[in-house]
Amino acid sequence: MTITTGLATREGTAQDNADAAKVYVLADGTVGAAVIDGIGHGPHTSRTAPLLAETAARISARRGPLGGLLSASELIADRGADGEEADAVAVAVRVRPDDRVAVVNWTGDARAYGWDGTRLELYTDDHTVGKQLRANGVALELSRQHDNWLRTSLARATIGTVYTAGIRDRMIILTSDGIHDQVPADTLEDLVREHQANPQVLADALVAAAQPDQDGYRDDATAVVVSIREVR
Numbered sequence: 178m179t180i181t182t183g184l185a186t187r188e189g190t191a192q193d194n195a196d197a198a199k200v201y202v203l204a205d206g207t208v209g210a211a212v213i214d215g216i217g218h219g220p221h222t223s224r225t226a227p228l229l230a231e232t233a234a235r236i237s238a239r240r241g242p243l244g245g246l247l248s249a250s251e252l253i254a255d256r257g258a259d260g261e262e263a264d265a266v267a268v269a270v271r272v273r274p275d276d277r278v279a280v281v282n283w284t285g286d287a288r289a290y291g292w293d294g295t296r297l298e299l300y301t302d303d304h305t306v307g308k309q310l311r312a313n314g315v316a317l318e319l320s321r322q323h324d325n326w327l328r329t330s331l332a333r334a335t336i337g338t339v340y341t342a343g344i345r346d347r348m349i350i351l352t353s354d355g356i357h358d359q360v361p362a363d364t365l366e367d368l369v370r371e372h373q374a375n376p377q378v379l380a381d382a383l384v385a386a387a388q389p390d391q392d393g394y395r396d397d398a399t400a401v402v403v404s405i406r407e408v409r
Contacts, residue, residue, distance in 0.1 A: 178274045179406050180208050183376030185384040186399040189355060192218040195265075196353050196399040197226035199234035209238025210401045211245060211269040214287050214353040216330060225263035228252065229331065233269045242269035242282035243339055250334040264332040268301065268351050270344075272403050278343040279403070284329045286354050290365075291346030292373060297366040300342040348373060349403045352383065355396030359387040376402035 180202075188194040195215030202208050211233035215222035229249045237245030246269050256262050266285020273279075281289040286303040329338040350369065357365065360383065368386060372379035380400045387398040 180206060180272055180274060181376050181404045181406070182208060182210065183378070183380035183402040184210075184400070185377075185380035187355075187384045187387070187397070189395045189397040190389065190393065191396075193223045194397045195222045195226055196355065196397040197230040198351070198399050198401050199227070199230040200401060200403075201231075201234040201238050203238050206274040207238050208272045208403060209234045209236070209242070209245060209269065210272075210351060210403055211237060211242075211249070211267060212287050212351040212353055212399050212401055213249070213331070214266045214285070214355070214397070214399070216264045216266065219261050219263060220259075221257070221261060221263040222265070225253065226265060229263075229265060229267070233267060237269045237271045237282075242271050242280055243336070243341065245269045245271075246282050246284060246331065246334055246339050247336070250331050253332045262332070264330045266329075266354075267331045270349055270351060270401075270403060272349065272405060278345055279349055279405075281342045281344055281349070281351075282339050283342075284331055284334050284339045288352050288354075288357050289342065289344065290350040290352070290369075291344045292348040292350065292369050293346045294373070297350075297369050298346065300344055302340065347405045348376075350379075350383070351401040351403075353397065353399040355387050355398035356383050356400055359390065359396060359398070373404075376404045 268287035
């Protein structure tokens with residue numbers, strides 16, 4: 178079994194890029210990958226996000242993505258002397274060459290999708306107030322107003338707030354909300370279908386597809402693609 182990856186990120190229209198991503202490969206071929214989406218553009222966020230991604234990816238490969246995200250969380254758990262330490266949402270995955278199920282962990286509204294060759298499936302659930310309100314029957318018009326209110330974040334992460342999913346699909350896609358909030362779901366699936374043979378081309382295409390909203394705002398956009406293929 179071979180594992181190939183692609184990674185792409187693009188700065189949005191607000192200051193510098195507060196997203197970051199990292200793919201790390203162990204000697205045995207195990208892959209750990211993470212996408213970090215910094216909250217806001219504070220003085221530490223864009224500088225710290227790559228460190229969080231590096232930590233999460235490396236530890237995910239060795240100890241699993243729960244350990245990866247909790248380790249990254251420790252780097253920003255204290256607000257710092259100026260009270261303005263970075264915070265973020267995050268998603269991480271570990272893919273082992275001989276495992277049939279890849280493990281994903283996430284906190285906040287970063288996402289993981291799986292592609293089985295015919296359909297794109299969302300395996301994560303956004304940790305937002307809007308999502309929780311909809312799950313409890315609150316009207317869409319009201320709940321949508323709370324989609325940017327996070328219920329959890331990386332700095333506050335615990336075992337109870339970092340959720341887990343298992344993915345059997347042979348392609349896994351991690352995204353920041355600059356992609357999945359600004360690329361229609363059908364376009365997302367069309368891009369995966371078109372570029373599934375090349376993870377790097379797919380990651381580039383997903384990032385490029387993010388379009389500005391009606392006010393001209395475009396968020397930072399980041400994607401990691403992990404493809405698992407049988408060797409014959």
